[in-house]
Amino acid sequence: MPxxxxxxxxxxxxxxxxxxxxxxxxxLSAQGxxxxxxxxxxxxxxxxxINQINSMLKATKASKKNSLGTLMNINVKLEKRQELxxxxxxxxxxLNKEIVHNETESDKLxxxxxxxxxxxxxxxxxxxxxxDAYSSLMFIFAADxxxxxxxxxxxxxxxxxxxxxxxxxxxxTQTELLAKLNxxxxxxxxxxxxxxxxxxxxxxxxxxxxxxxxxxxELKKKEKELKASLEKKKRDAIELQLAIKRMIAEEIKRKADxxxxxLAAIKAKREKEAAERIAKEKKExxxxxxxxxxxxxxxxxxxxxxxxxxxxxxxxALGGEFSSNRGRLPWPVEKGVICETYxxxxxxxxxxxxxxxxxxxxxTSRGAQVRTVFEGEVTGIAISPTGGxxxxxxxxxxxSVYSNVGEVFVKTGQKVKAKEVIGTVLYDEEEDKTSMNxxxxxxxxxxxxxxxxxxxx
Numbered sequence: 034m035p036x037x038x039x040x041x042x043x044x045x046x047x048x049x050x051x052x053x054x055x056x057x058x059x060x061l062s063a064q065g066x067x068x069x070x071x072x073x074x075x076x077x078x079x080x081x082x083i084n085q086i087n088s089m090l091k092a093t094k095a096s097k098k099n100s101l102g103t104l105m106n107i108n109v110k111l112e113k114r115q116e117l118x119x120x121x122x123x124x125x126x127x128l129n130k131e132i133v134h135n136e137t138e139s140d141k142l143x144x145x146x147x148x149x150x151x152x153x154x155x156x157x158x159x160x161x162x163x164x165d166a167y168s169s170l171m172f173i174f175a176a177d178x179x180x181x182x183x184x185x186x187x188x189x190x191x192x193x194x195x196x197x198x199x200x201x202x203x204x205x206t207q208t209e210l211l212a213k214l215n216x217x218x219x220x221x222x223x224x225x226x227x228x229x230x231x232x233x234x235x236x237x238x239x240x241x242x243x244x245x246x247x248x249x250x251e252l253k254k255k256e257k258e259l260k261a262s263l264e265k266k267k268r269d270a271i272e273l274q275l276a277i278k279r280m281i282a283e284e285i286k287r288k289a290d291x292x293x294x295x296l297a298a299i300k301a302k303r304e305k306e307a308a309e310r311i312a313k314e315k316k317e318x319x320x321x322x323x324x325x326x327x328x329x330x331x332x333x334x335x336x337x338x339x340x341x342x343x344x345x346x347x348x349x350a351l352g353g354e355f356s357s358n359r360g361r362l363p364w365p366v367e368k369g370v371i372c373e374t375y376x377x378x379x380x381x382x383x384x385x386x387x388x389x390x391x392x393x394x395x396x397t398s399r400g401a402q403v404r405t406v407f408e409g410e411v412t413g414i415a416i417s418p419t420g421g422x423x424x425x426x427x428x429x430x431x432x433s434v435y436s437n438v439g440e441v442f443v444k445t446g447q448k449v450k451a452k453e454v455i456g457t458v459l460y461d462e463e464e465d466k467t468s469m470n471x472x473x474x475x476x477x478x479x480x481x482x483x484x485x486x487x488x489x490x
Contacts, residue, residue, distance in 0.1 A: 352429020
Protein backbone atom coordinates (compact mmCIF):
# COMPACT_ATOMS: atom_id res chain seq x y z
CA MET A 34 0.00 0.00 0.00
CA PRO A 35 2.74 2.60 0.75
CA UNK A 36 4.16 1.90 -2.73
CA UNK A 37 0.81 2.70 -4.34
CA UNK A 38 0.52 6.05 -2.55
CA UNK A 39 4.14 6.90 -3.40
CA UNK A 40 3.47 6.23 -7.07
CA UNK A 41 0.31 8.35 -6.87
CA UNK A 42 2.44 11.24 -5.56
CA UNK A 43 4.89 10.79 -8.44
CA UNK A 44 2.05 11.05 -10.97
CA UNK A 45 0.85 14.32 -9.38
CA UNK A 46 4.36 15.81 -9.55
CA UNK A 47 4.67 14.69 -13.17
CA UNK A 48 1.35 16.35 -14.03
CA UNK A 49 2.51 19.62 -12.40
CA UNK A 50 5.75 19.49 -14.39
CA UNK A 51 3.88 19.01 -17.68
CA UNK A 52 1.57 21.95 -16.82
CA UNK A 53 4.59 24.15 -16.05
CA UNK A 54 6.21 23.26 -19.38
CA UNK A 55 2.97 23.97 -21.27
CA UNK A 56 2.51 27.38 -19.59
CA UNK A 57 6.17 28.28 -20.21
CA UNK A 58 5.89 27.36 -23.89
CA UNK A 59 2.79 29.55 -24.25
CA UNK A 60 4.59 32.52 -22.66
CA LEU A 61 7.63 32.09 -24.93
CA SER A 62 5.37 31.78 -27.93
CA ALA A 63 3.61 35.04 -26.98
CA GLN A 64 6.96 36.83 -26.71
CA GLY A 65 7.96 35.50 -30.11
CA UNK A 66 4.71 36.71 -31.64
CA UNK A 67 5.28 40.23 -30.33
CA UNK A 68 8.79 40.25 -31.79
CA UNK A 69 7.58 38.82 -35.09
CA UNK A 70 4.78 41.39 -35.24
CA UNK A 71 7.30 44.24 -34.83
CA UNK A 72 9.44 42.77 -37.62
CA UNK A 73 6.43 42.32 -39.89
CA UNK A 74 5.39 45.97 -39.31
CA UNK A 75 8.94 47.11 -40.06
CA UNK A 76 9.01 45.02 -43.24
CA UNK A 77 5.68 46.50 -44.32
CA UNK A 78 6.96 50.05 -43.74
CA UNK A 79 10.19 49.40 -45.70
CA UNK A 80 8.24 47.92 -48.62
CA UNK A 81 6.01 51.01 -48.70
CA UNK A 82 9.10 53.26 -48.77
CA ILE A 83 10.67 51.20 -51.60
CA ASN A 84 7.42 51.45 -53.58
CA GLN A 85 7.41 55.22 -53.00
CA ILE A 86 11.00 55.49 -54.33
CA ASN A 87 10.14 53.31 -57.35
CA SER A 88 7.20 55.60 -58.06
CA MET A 89 9.53 58.63 -57.99
CA LEU A 90 12.08 56.89 -60.24
CA LYS A 91 9.35 55.91 -62.69
CA ALA A 92 8.38 59.57 -63.01
CA THR A 93 11.96 60.50 -63.92
CA LYS A 94 12.28 61.86 -67.44
CA ALA A 95 14.16 59.79 -69.98
CA SER A 96 16.65 62.63 -70.46
CA LYS A 97 17.33 62.81 -66.73
CA LYS A 98 17.98 59.13 -66.01
CA ASN A 99 21.54 59.91 -64.89
CA SER A 100 20.74 62.90 -62.69
CA LEU A 101 21.78 63.49 -59.08
CA GLY A 102 18.13 63.09 -58.11
CA THR A 103 18.06 59.62 -59.66
CA LEU A 104 21.30 58.66 -57.90
CA MET A 105 19.96 59.92 -54.57
CA ASN A 106 16.77 57.87 -54.94
CA ILE A 107 18.73 54.75 -55.97
CA ASN A 108 21.05 55.15 -52.96
CA VAL A 109 18.09 55.43 -50.61
CA LYS A 110 16.46 52.40 -52.24
CA LEU A 111 19.66 50.38 -51.77
CA GLU A 112 19.69 51.28 -48.06
CA LYS A 113 16.03 50.32 -47.72
CA ARG A 114 16.57 47.06 -49.63
CA GLN A 115 19.46 46.14 -47.32
CA GLU A 116 17.32 47.05 -44.31
CA LEU A 117 14.59 44.79 -45.70
CA UNK A 118 17.06 41.88 -46.07
CA UNK A 119 18.29 42.48 -42.50
CA UNK A 120 14.67 42.43 -41.27
CA UNK A 121 14.01 39.14 -43.09
CA UNK A 122 17.17 37.70 -41.50
CA UNK A 123 15.92 38.86 -38.08
CA UNK A 124 12.60 37.10 -38.75
CA UNK A 125 14.48 33.91 -39.68
CA UNK A 126 16.49 34.12 -36.44
CA UNK A 127 13.30 34.49 -34.40
CA LEU A 128 11.76 31.53 -36.23
CA ASN A 129 14.88 29.41 -35.66
CA LYS A 130 14.65 30.06 -31.92
CA GLU A 131 10.96 29.16 -31.93
CA ILE A 132 11.61 26.00 -33.94
CA VAL A 133 14.40 24.88 -31.58
CA HIS A 134 12.18 25.60 -28.57
CA ASN A 135 9.21 23.72 -30.08
CA GLU A 136 11.42 20.76 -31.06
CA THR A 137 12.68 20.55 -27.46
CA GLU A 138 9.12 20.76 -26.14
CA SER A 139 7.99 18.08 -28.62
CA ASP A 140 10.75 15.74 -27.45
CA LYS A 141 9.74 16.31 -23.83
CA LEU A 142 6.10 15.65 -24.67
CA UNK A 143 7.03 12.44 -26.53
CA UNK A 144 9.06 11.15 -23.56
CA UNK A 145 6.32 12.13 -21.14
CA UNK A 146 3.73 10.40 -23.32
CA UNK A 147 5.78 7.20 -23.37
CA UNK A 148 6.05 7.30 -19.55
CA UNK A 149 2.33 7.90 -19.15
CA UNK A 150 1.51 5.04 -21.51
CA UNK A 151 3.82 2.62 -19.66
CA UNK A 152 2.33 3.60 -16.30
CA UNK A 153 -1.16 3.29 -17.69
CA UNK A 154 -0.34 -0.14 -19.17
CA UNK A 155 0.83 -1.34 -15.75
CA UNK A 156 -2.34 -0.02 -14.16
CA UNK A 157 -4.50 -1.81 -16.76
CA UNK A 158 -2.55 -5.03 -16.16
CA UNK A 159 -3.19 -4.79 -12.43
CA UNK A 160 -6.85 -3.99 -13.06
CA UNK A 161 -7.24 -7.02 -15.34
CA UNK A 162 -5.77 -9.30 -12.70
CA UNK A 163 -8.22 -7.96 -10.17
CA UNK A 164 -11.22 -7.40 -12.42
CA ASP A 165 -13.12 -10.30 -10.84
CA ALA A 166 -15.79 -8.81 -8.55
CA TYR A 167 -15.27 -11.68 -6.14
CA SER A 168 -11.54 -10.81 -5.78
CA SER A 169 -12.42 -7.16 -5.04
CA LEU A 170 -14.95 -8.16 -2.43
CA MET A 171 -12.52 -10.62 -0.89
CA PHE A 172 -9.91 -7.83 -0.70
CA ILE A 173 -12.37 -5.66 1.23
CA PHE A 174 -13.79 -8.42 3.49
CA ALA A 175 -10.30 -9.70 4.32
CA ALA A 176 -9.77 -6.54 6.34
CA ASP A 177 -9.09 -6.88 10.08
CA UNK A 178 -11.79 -4.37 11.04
CA UNK A 179 -14.39 -2.00 9.65
CA UNK A 180 -12.00 0.99 9.37
CA UNK A 181 -9.52 -1.00 7.33
CA UNK A 182 -12.32 -2.30 5.09
CA UNK A 183 -13.54 1.28 4.52
CA UNK A 184 -9.98 2.46 3.76
CA UNK A 185 -9.57 -0.36 1.19
CA UNK A 186 -12.88 0.54 -0.44
CA UNK A 187 -11.83 4.25 -0.71
CA UNK A 188 -8.44 3.23 -2.12
CA UNK A 189 -10.10 1.15 -4.87
CA UNK A 190 -12.38 4.08 -5.75
CA UNK A 191 -9.45 6.52 -5.87
CA UNK A 192 -7.39 4.11 -7.92
CA UNK A 193 -10.22 3.80 -10.44
CA UNK A 194 -10.57 7.62 -10.62
CA UNK A 195 -6.85 8.13 -11.01
CA UNK A 196 -6.79 5.60 -13.86
CA UNK A 197 -9.46 7.60 -15.73
CA UNK A 198 -7.54 10.83 -15.09
CA UNK A 199 -4.37 9.19 -16.39
CA UNK A 200 -6.18 8.15 -19.57
CA UNK A 201 -7.43 11.74 -20.08
CA UNK A 202 -3.91 13.08 -19.53
CA UNK A 203 -2.56 10.74 -22.20
CA UNK A 204 -5.19 12.00 -24.67
CA UNK A 205 -4.39 15.66 -23.80
CA THR A 206 -0.64 15.09 -24.14
CA GLN A 207 -1.16 13.41 -27.52
CA THR A 208 -3.34 16.34 -28.66
CA GLU A 209 -0.74 18.89 -27.56
CA LEU A 210 2.06 16.94 -29.19
CA LEU A 211 0.17 16.85 -32.50
CA ALA A 212 -0.51 20.62 -32.23
CA LYS A 213 3.16 21.27 -31.51
CA LEU A 214 4.23 19.17 -34.50
CA ASN A 215 1.76 21.01 -36.71
CA UNK A 216 3.15 24.36 -35.47
CA UNK A 217 6.66 23.15 -36.27
CA UNK A 218 5.60 22.27 -39.81
CA UNK A 219 4.05 25.73 -40.32
CA UNK A 220 7.16 27.41 -38.90
CA UNK A 221 9.47 25.43 -41.18
CA UNK A 222 7.28 26.35 -44.17
CA UNK A 223 7.40 30.00 -43.12
CA UNK A 224 11.18 29.83 -42.75
CA UNK A 225 11.55 28.35 -46.24
CA UNK A 226 9.36 31.11 -47.63
CA UNK A 227 11.46 33.78 -45.87
CA UNK A 228 14.66 32.20 -47.21
CA UNK A 229 13.17 32.34 -50.70
CA UNK A 230 12.19 36.00 -50.23
CA UNK A 231 15.69 36.76 -48.97
CA UNK A 232 17.23 35.31 -52.13
CA UNK A 233 14.85 37.36 -54.31
CA UNK A 234 15.70 40.57 -52.41
CA UNK A 235 19.45 39.86 -52.71
CA UNK A 236 19.15 39.41 -56.48
CA UNK A 237 17.16 42.64 -56.69
CA UNK A 238 19.81 44.38 -54.58
CA UNK A 239 22.56 43.24 -56.97
CA UNK A 240 20.54 44.53 -59.91
CA UNK A 241 20.02 47.92 -58.21
CA UNK A 242 23.73 48.15 -57.40
CA UNK A 243 24.50 47.70 -61.10
CA UNK A 244 22.01 50.45 -61.84
CA UNK A 245 23.77 52.65 -59.28
CA UNK A 246 27.15 51.98 -60.93
CA UNK A 247 25.77 52.99 -64.34
CA UNK A 248 24.48 56.33 -63.00
CA UNK A 249 27.73 56.96 -61.11
CA UNK A 250 29.89 56.30 -64.16
CA GLU A 251 27.80 58.75 -66.21
CA LEU A 252 27.99 61.42 -63.51
CA LYS A 253 31.77 61.01 -63.19
CA LYS A 254 32.12 62.03 -66.84
CA LYS A 255 30.93 65.50 -65.89
CA GLU A 256 32.59 65.62 -62.46
CA LYS A 257 34.17 69.05 -63.05
CA GLU A 258 30.92 70.89 -63.71
CA LEU A 259 29.24 68.81 -61.00
CA LYS A 260 31.82 69.96 -58.45
CA ALA A 261 31.29 73.59 -59.41
CA SER A 262 27.53 73.13 -58.98
CA LEU A 263 28.01 71.45 -55.62
CA GLU A 264 30.34 74.19 -54.38
CA LYS A 265 27.62 76.71 -55.19
CA LYS A 266 25.05 74.58 -53.35
CA LYS A 267 27.39 74.44 -50.39
CA ARG A 268 27.66 78.24 -50.32
CA ASP A 269 23.89 78.54 -50.73
CA ALA A 270 23.36 76.14 -47.81
CA ILE A 271 25.63 78.27 -45.59
CA GLU A 272 23.76 81.40 -46.72
CA LEU A 273 20.48 79.65 -45.89
CA GLN A 274 21.64 79.00 -42.33
CA LEU A 275 22.76 82.61 -41.93
CA ALA A 276 19.42 83.82 -43.31
CA ILE A 277 17.49 81.65 -40.84
CA LYS A 278 19.68 82.88 -37.98
CA ARG A 279 19.10 86.49 -39.05
CA MET A 280 15.34 85.92 -39.15
CA ILE A 281 15.41 84.33 -35.69
CA ALA A 282 17.58 87.17 -34.34
CA GLU A 283 15.19 89.75 -35.86
CA GLU A 284 12.26 87.98 -34.22
CA ILE A 285 14.06 87.95 -30.87
CA LYS A 286 14.81 91.68 -31.23
CA ARG A 287 11.21 92.39 -32.22
CA LYS A 288 9.89 90.47 -29.20
CA ALA A 289 12.41 92.24 -26.94
CA ASP A 290 11.40 95.66 -28.35
CA UNK A 291 7.75 94.81 -27.76
CA UNK A 292 8.55 93.84 -24.17
CA UNK A 293 10.54 97.06 -23.67
CA UNK A 294 7.71 99.20 -25.11
CA UNK A 295 5.21 97.41 -22.89
CA LEU A 296 7.42 98.03 -19.85
CA ALA A 297 7.83 101.73 -20.78
CA ALA A 298 4.06 102.09 -21.16
CA ILE A 299 3.50 100.54 -17.71
CA LYS A 300 6.14 102.85 -16.24
CA ALA A 301 4.60 105.96 -17.84
CA LYS A 302 1.15 104.94 -16.63
CA ARG A 303 2.40 104.44 -13.06
CA GLU A 304 4.23 107.80 -13.06
CA LYS A 305 1.12 109.56 -14.36
CA GLU A 306 -1.05 107.89 -11.70
CA ALA A 307 1.47 108.86 -9.00
CA ALA A 308 1.57 112.50 -10.21
CA GLU A 309 -2.25 112.69 -10.28
CA ARG A 310 -2.46 111.26 -6.77
CA ILE A 311 0.07 113.79 -5.41
CA ALA A 312 -1.77 116.68 -7.11
CA LYS A 313 -5.09 115.52 -5.68
CA GLU A 314 -3.71 115.19 -2.15
CA LYS A 315 -2.13 118.67 -2.32
CA LYS A 316 -5.43 120.06 -3.44
CA GLU A 317 -7.20 118.41 -0.50
CA UNK A 318 -4.52 119.74 1.89
CA UNK A 319 -3.05 116.33 2.69
CA UNK A 320 0.54 115.18 2.56
CA UNK A 321 1.85 112.49 0.27
CA UNK A 322 5.20 110.95 -0.20
CA UNK A 323 6.05 109.70 -3.67
CA UNK A 324 7.32 106.13 -3.77
CA UNK A 325 10.99 105.57 -4.54
CA UNK A 326 11.66 105.69 -8.24
CA UNK A 327 11.08 102.33 -9.87
CA UNK A 328 9.78 100.61 -6.70
CA UNK A 329 6.26 100.07 -8.05
CA UNK A 330 7.70 98.73 -11.31
CA UNK A 331 9.87 96.07 -9.72
CA UNK A 332 7.22 93.37 -9.90
CA UNK A 333 6.44 94.15 -13.59
CA UNK A 334 9.97 94.52 -14.90
CA UNK A 335 11.26 91.71 -17.12
CA UNK A 336 14.78 91.31 -18.33
CA UNK A 337 15.13 91.43 -22.11
CA UNK A 338 16.96 88.24 -23.21
CA UNK A 339 19.66 88.23 -25.85
CA UNK A 340 19.45 84.61 -27.05
CA UNK A 341 15.74 83.74 -26.95
CA UNK A 342 12.48 85.59 -27.46
CA UNK A 343 10.21 86.73 -24.65
CA UNK A 344 7.69 83.91 -24.27
CA UNK A 345 4.38 84.03 -22.44
CA UNK A 346 3.03 81.15 -20.36
CA UNK A 347 1.06 79.70 -23.31
CA UNK A 348 4.17 79.66 -25.54
CA UNK A 349 6.26 78.02 -22.81
CA ALA A 350 3.58 75.32 -22.38
CA LEU A 351 3.50 74.78 -26.15
CA GLY A 352 7.29 74.31 -26.18
CA GLY A 353 6.98 71.68 -23.45
CA GLU A 354 4.31 69.87 -25.42
CA PHE A 355 6.48 69.98 -28.56
CA SER A 356 9.44 68.56 -26.61
CA SER A 357 7.33 65.68 -25.22
CA ASN A 358 6.46 64.62 -28.79
CA ARG A 359 10.05 63.82 -29.76
CA GLY A 360 10.01 60.78 -32.08
CA ARG A 361 6.26 61.14 -32.68
CA LEU A 362 5.97 64.22 -34.90
CA PRO A 363 4.14 63.73 -38.24
CA TRP A 364 6.09 64.03 -41.48
CA PRO A 365 6.04 67.38 -43.32
CA VAL A 366 4.83 65.55 -46.47
CA GLU A 367 2.14 62.87 -46.75
CA LYS A 368 4.49 60.41 -48.48
CA GLY A 369 8.25 60.66 -48.68
CA VAL A 370 11.63 59.25 -47.70
CA ILE A 371 14.70 60.82 -46.09
CA CYS A 372 17.19 61.00 -48.95
CA GLU A 373 19.82 63.04 -47.10
CA THR A 374 20.41 62.82 -43.36
CA TYR A 375 21.37 65.44 -40.79
CA UNK A 376 25.02 66.41 -40.32
CA UNK A 377 28.18 65.97 -42.37
CA UNK A 378 28.42 63.21 -44.99
CA UNK A 379 30.20 62.41 -48.22
CA UNK A 380 28.50 63.30 -51.48
CA UNK A 381 27.18 60.13 -53.20
CA UNK A 382 28.66 61.01 -56.59
CA UNK A 383 32.02 62.60 -55.75
CA UNK A 384 34.34 60.76 -53.40
CA UNK A 385 35.90 62.95 -50.73
CA UNK A 386 33.50 65.85 -51.31
CA UNK A 387 31.89 66.54 -47.93
CA UNK A 388 28.47 68.12 -47.52
CA UNK A 389 26.71 69.35 -44.38
CA UNK A 390 22.96 69.34 -43.87
CA UNK A 391 21.48 71.28 -40.95
CA UNK A 392 18.23 69.36 -41.39
CA UNK A 393 16.99 66.39 -43.37
CA UNK A 394 16.26 66.28 -47.09
CA UNK A 395 12.93 64.57 -47.78
CA UNK A 396 12.32 63.32 -51.33
CA THR A 397 8.72 63.05 -52.46
CA SER A 398 6.54 63.01 -55.59
CA ARG A 399 5.84 66.02 -57.80
CA GLY A 400 2.93 68.13 -56.61
CA ALA A 401 3.38 67.12 -52.96
CA GLN A 402 2.25 69.55 -50.27
CA VAL A 403 4.21 70.80 -47.25
CA ARG A 404 2.54 70.27 -43.86
CA THR A 405 3.40 71.59 -40.41
CA VAL A 406 4.81 69.04 -37.96
CA PHE A 407 3.18 70.70 -34.94
CA GLU A 408 0.83 73.53 -34.02
CA GLY A 409 2.38 76.97 -33.71
CA GLU A 410 2.70 80.44 -35.23
CA VAL A 411 4.23 81.40 -38.58
CA THR A 412 6.99 83.85 -37.61
CA GLY A 413 8.86 84.19 -40.88
CA ILE A 414 8.56 83.73 -44.66
CA ALA A 415 11.44 84.55 -47.00
CA ILE A 416 13.13 83.71 -50.29
CA SER A 417 15.57 80.86 -49.67
CA PRO A 418 19.17 81.21 -50.94
CA THR A 419 18.98 77.55 -52.05
CA GLY A 420 15.91 78.24 -54.21
CA GLY A 421 12.21 78.56 -53.52
CA UNK A 422 10.94 79.95 -50.24
CA UNK A 423 11.37 79.12 -46.58
CA UNK A 424 8.74 79.18 -43.84
CA UNK A 425 9.49 79.34 -40.10
CA UNK A 426 6.92 78.15 -37.55
CA UNK A 427 7.47 78.76 -33.84
CA UNK A 428 6.41 76.18 -31.22
CA UNK A 429 7.34 77.96 -27.97
CA UNK A 430 11.15 77.85 -27.68
CA UNK A 431 11.34 75.43 -30.67
CA UNK A 432 11.08 76.26 -34.37
CA SER A 433 10.46 74.13 -37.44
CA VAL A 434 11.90 75.45 -40.70
CA TYR A 435 10.59 74.33 -44.11
CA SER A 436 12.75 75.27 -47.10
CA ASN A 437 12.57 74.57 -50.84
CA VAL A 438 8.89 75.50 -50.73
CA GLY A 439 7.26 76.55 -54.00
CA GLU A 440 3.92 78.24 -53.44
CA VAL A 441 3.23 79.41 -49.85
CA PHE A 442 -0.35 79.31 -48.48
CA VAL A 443 0.19 81.07 -45.10
CA LYS A 444 1.30 84.49 -43.88
CA THR A 445 3.44 85.78 -41.01
CA GLY A 446 1.60 85.85 -37.67
CA GLN A 447 -0.86 83.15 -38.72
CA LYS A 448 -1.65 80.38 -36.21
CA VAL A 449 -1.38 76.90 -37.70
CA LYS A 450 -2.34 73.40 -36.55
CA ALA A 451 -0.38 70.15 -36.85
CA LYS A 452 -0.49 68.70 -40.41
CA GLU A 453 -1.88 71.96 -41.78
CA VAL A 454 -0.84 72.54 -45.41
CA ILE A 455 1.39 75.61 -45.67
CA GLY A 456 2.66 75.28 -49.26
CA THR A 457 3.94 72.99 -52.03
CA VAL A 458 7.26 71.22 -52.48
CA LEU A 459 9.44 72.77 -55.17
CA TYR A 460 10.51 70.65 -58.16
CA ASP A 461 14.19 70.90 -59.22
CA GLU A 462 14.27 70.79 -63.01
CA GLU A 463 18.05 70.45 -63.20
CA GLU A 464 18.29 67.44 -60.87
CA ASP A 465 14.81 66.13 -61.73
CA LYS A 466 14.04 65.90 -58.03
CA THR A 467 11.15 66.96 -55.79
CA SER A 468 12.42 67.45 -52.26
CA MET A 469 12.16 69.75 -49.27
CA ASN A 470 14.42 70.42 -46.31
CA UNK A 471 13.13 70.25 -42.74
CA UNK A 472 15.08 71.76 -39.86
CA UNK A 473 14.34 71.78 -36.12
CA UNK A 474 15.79 74.61 -34.04
CA UNK A 475 15.91 75.23 -30.30
CA UNK A 476 16.81 78.85 -29.80
CA UNK A 477 19.60 79.38 -32.33
CA UNK A 478 20.86 75.77 -32.44
CA UNK A 479 19.82 73.09 -34.92
CA UNK A 480 18.74 69.58 -33.93
CA UNK A 481 18.45 66.32 -35.91
CA UNK A 482 14.86 66.20 -37.28
CA UNK A 483 15.26 62.45 -37.86
CA UNK A 484 15.08 61.98 -34.08
CA UNK A 485 11.79 63.92 -33.93
CA UNK A 486 9.79 62.41 -36.81
CA UNK A 487 7.63 59.35 -36.36
CA UNK A 488 9.17 56.18 -37.86
CA UNK A 489 12.15 58.09 -39.29
CA UNK A 490 15.19 55.90 -40.05
